[in-house]
């Protein structure tokens with residue numbers, strides 16, 4: 001145990017401040033992704049927005065940078081959702097899967113592409 005007394009209110013204030021920072025940073029990242037979409041369209045009117053090799057690179061980097069306490073798989077899962085939401089801003093994504101809802105193929109698709117609409 002640490003010698004410093006833990007003050008619940010102070011910790012929650014710190015969490016609120018961090019949440020505000022995370023919110024602003026995710027919004028800034030999303031704006032960047034929108035700009036990426038404009039650049040892609042300016043370069044090619046049939047631009048491909050979904051770039052799996054780039055997403056894999058982003059996730060590998062995040063996992064390498066991660067120092068915990070969340071493990072790298074968990075951190076990658078969070079970033080996959082952020083990228084999924086950013087990609088959805090560039091262009092709505094349609095993902096097909098086999099079978100009714102709840103199948104392993106649907107779970108695999110959600111794990112790979114994230115849950116953004």
Ligand SMILES: C=C(O[C@@H]1C=C(C(=O)O)C=C[C@H]1O)C(=O)O
Pocket residue numbers: 032033036049050051052054055058082083084086087090
């Ligand atoms: C932002 C881009 O577009 C998409 C979104 C990505 C992201 O949010 O990091 C990465 C690759 C693309 O699927 C990009 O190509 O860099």
